[in-house]
Amino acid sequence: MKIFSTEQIREADRYTITHEPISSLDLMERASQAFVRCFCDQFVNTRPVGIFCGKGNNGGDGLAIARLLSERGYQVQVFIVEHTETGSADFQENYERLKNHHSPIHIHATNDLPALSPKTIIVDAILGSGLSRPAEGLVAAVINSINDLPNKIISVDIASGLFADKSNQDGNPIIKPSCTISFQFPKLAFLLPQNAEYTGNWHIADIGLHQDYIRNTATPYYFTDKAAAEKLIIPRKKFSHKGTFGHALVIAGSYGKMGAAVLSAKACLRSGVGLLSMHIPECGYEIMQISNPEAMVTVDNNARYITNLPDLSTYSAIGVGPGLGKEKETILMLEKLLDTTQSPLIIDADALNILSENPHLLDKLPANTILTPHPKEFQRLTGSSSNEFERLELARNFAGKYKVVVCLKGANTAVVLPNRDVHFNSTGNAGMATGGTGDVLTGIITALLAQGYTPQNAAILGVYQHGLAGDKAAQARGMSALIASDVAENLSW
Numbered sequence: 001m002k003i004f005s006t007e008q009i010r011e012a013d014r015y016t017i018t019h020e021p022i023s024s025l026d027l028m029e030r031a032s033q034a035f036v037r038c039f040c041d042q043f044v045n046t047r048p049v050g051i052f053c054g055k056g057n058n059g060g061d062g063l064a065i066a067r068l069l070s071e072r073g074y075q076v077q078v079f080i081v082e083h084t085e086t087g088s089a090d091f092q093e094n095y096e097r098l099k100n101h102h103s104p105i106h107i108h109a110t111n112d113l114p115a116l117s118p119k120t121i122i123v124d125a126i127l128g129s130g131l132s133r134p135a136e137g138l139v140a141a142v143i144n145s146i147n148d149l150p151n152k153i154i155s156v157d158i159a160s161g162l163f164a165d166k167s168n169q170d171g172n173p174i175i176k177p178s179c180t181i182s183f184q185f186p187k188l189a190f191l192l193p194q195n196a197e198y199t200g201n202w203h204i205a206d207i208g209l210h211q212d213y214i215r216n217t218a219t220p221y222y223f224t225d226k227a228a229a230e231k232l233i234i235p236r237k238k239f240s241h242k243g244t245f246g247h248a249l250v251i252a253g254s255y256g257k258m259g260a261a262v263l264s265a266k267a268c269l270r271s272g273v274g275l276l277s278m279h280i281p282e283c284g285y286e287i288m289q290i291s292n293p294e295a296m297v298t299v300d301n302n303a304r305y306i307t308n309l310p311d312l313s314t315y316s317a318i319g320v321g322p323g324l325g326k327e328k329e330t331i332l333m334l335e336k337l338l339d340t341t342q343s344p345l346i347i348d349a350d351a352l353n354i355l356s357e358n359p360h361l362l363d364k365l366p367a368n369t370i371l372t373p374h375p376k377e378f379q380r381l382t383g384s385s386s387n388e389f390e391r392l393e394l395a396r397n398f399a400g401k402y403k404v405v406v407c408l409k410g411a412n413t414a415v416v417l418p419n420r421d422v423h424f425n426s427t428g429n430a431g432m433a434t435g436g437t438g439d440v441l442t443g444i445i446t447a448l449l450a451q452g453y454t455p456q457n458a459a460i461l462g463v464y465q466h467g468l469a470g471d472k473a474a475q476a477r478g479m480s481a482l483i484a485s486d487v488a489e490n491l492s493w
């Protein structure tokens with residue numbers, strides 16, 4: 001699914017109005033109906049609803065939603081935040097339509113705010129994508145008062161006060177909804193963890209914006225939903241044999257960190273690879289053979305960490321990094337790998353830290369190599385950033401400069417491609433923030449590369465399946481009980 005900027009969404013609006021054609025008032029009605037369908041799926045009409053409206057089109061939606069919910073038997077009270085004299089044309093029209101049945105309360109100052117029962121669901125339609133500056137004055141005061149209430153808050157399109165495509169400053173007043181019902185597209189702001197408390201669980205309501213515009217308009221931002229991920233899966237043909245699915249090599253492990261190698265191996269084997277060889281230090285031989293009997297093992301000369309490479313010519317993909325350590329000889333091994341490999345490559349964990357500490361190695365990265373840093377590893381690679389929008393730009397510039405794929409791990413992992421496009425992941429949960437899940441991801445992506453997936457698709461699909469397995473594991477045992485082995489065990493294709 002594409003993620004558009006506020007300007008592009010406005011353009012999609014205009015295009016739909018002209019080419020469908022449909023009046024902007026009818027489009028607002030359609031959007032409000034879509035919101036109401038989603039709202040009614042979540043809340044029964046025995047709970048009162050308080051709708052706070054601004055005077056732009058977000059407020060216009062709020063008024064239409066008030067009318068539609070009333071028609072469905074909800075007890076609705078409307079509050080109009082008087083931040084400007086005149087409302088937008090569609091706001092005014094919906095005000096006229098509502099006023100015969102309702103007497104909205106006009107809020108000129110916080111004194112005008114009513115007492116609401118805690119059962120009342122608050123619908124936030126004060127400001128939407130038309131936010132042009134941080135909320136201040138009356139709007140800020142109303143936002144802060146609403147946030148102080150214990151009530152459940154549902155935002156229309158986007159939380160009031162939240163910028164869709166750029167970072168807010170610390171302390172900006174922004175509604176903290178438990179849920180956002182957003183129109184047609186996720187907003188970039190929803191995908192960045194810094195905004196988690198300003199989005200809540202978000203849902204997309206399809207409002208039928210014109211498909212031609214959506215198809216023909218370029219954007220660097222995408223959201224990998226189920227449909228997008230499933231399209232990437234290459235079906236296994238009936239007459240396949242193990243040679244069809246490649247031979248992966250994972251270089252991992254050191255004394256005390258063999259678990260990382262074990263987890264990578266398990267995930268690689270559970271992701272469709274034909275054959276897997278693990279290159280590990282001698283101390284890990286029995287550990288690996290017993291924990292993953294399906295894997296073959298090549299043992300390093302060194303007992304405790306990796307110092308050399310096996311013959312690389314037979315492998316169709318290589319993963320390197322989990323549990324590796326950063327010994328001098330290990331650094332030399334990584335340099336030799338970068339100098340000699342002809343196979344698609346994924347680099348993770350300690351191998352990333354080696355790159356950060358030896359930046360001359362970055363110039364040796366083969367094109368389309370996949371790097372999977374968590375935020376700290378990424379910061380060591382590129383330096384710090386003051387917010388997540390800035391960090392995303394750093395990742396895009398890094399991926400573009402070195403022609404690599406960067407999987408910036410976290411909630412909604414961002415897969416950044418060499419052409420600077422970004423694919424945000426839709427799966428995963430907070431239970432996965434635990435040691436070893438990154439090693440599992442390395443194993444999955446190595447397996448996909450070995451099977452001939454392009455690095456771009458291997459990264460996007462691998463990240464998606466990793467999150468999906470984590471979601472299944474969390475469903476079975478709860479987030480707190482989740483460990484990395486569960487993620488590997490819950491992989492299903």
Ligand SMILES: NC(=O)C1=CN([C@@H]2O[C@H](COP(=O)(O)OP(=O)(O)OC[C@H]3O[C@@H](n4cnc5c(N)ncnc54)[C@H](OP(=O)(O)O)[C@@H]3O)[C@@H](O)[C@H]2O)[C@H](O)CC1
Nearest residue numbers: 013028056057058127128129130131132133134135157183
């Ligand atoms: N395609 C769609 O997705 C559709 C979306 N719809 C809804 O429309 C809004 C966007 O409506 P818009 O009128 O452009 O903008 P807002 O309602 O968000 O607000 C505009 C008014 O608010 C003023 N404003 C802006 N920032 C502030 C602030 N910090 N404090 C106070 N007031 C502010 C702004 O004033 P300006 O001085 O900036 O002009 C306007 O008065 C979208 O979110 C959807 O909910 C359609 O209904 C259907 C199609």
Ligand SMILES: [K+]
Nearest residue numbers: 124127158160
């Ligand atoms: K809003």
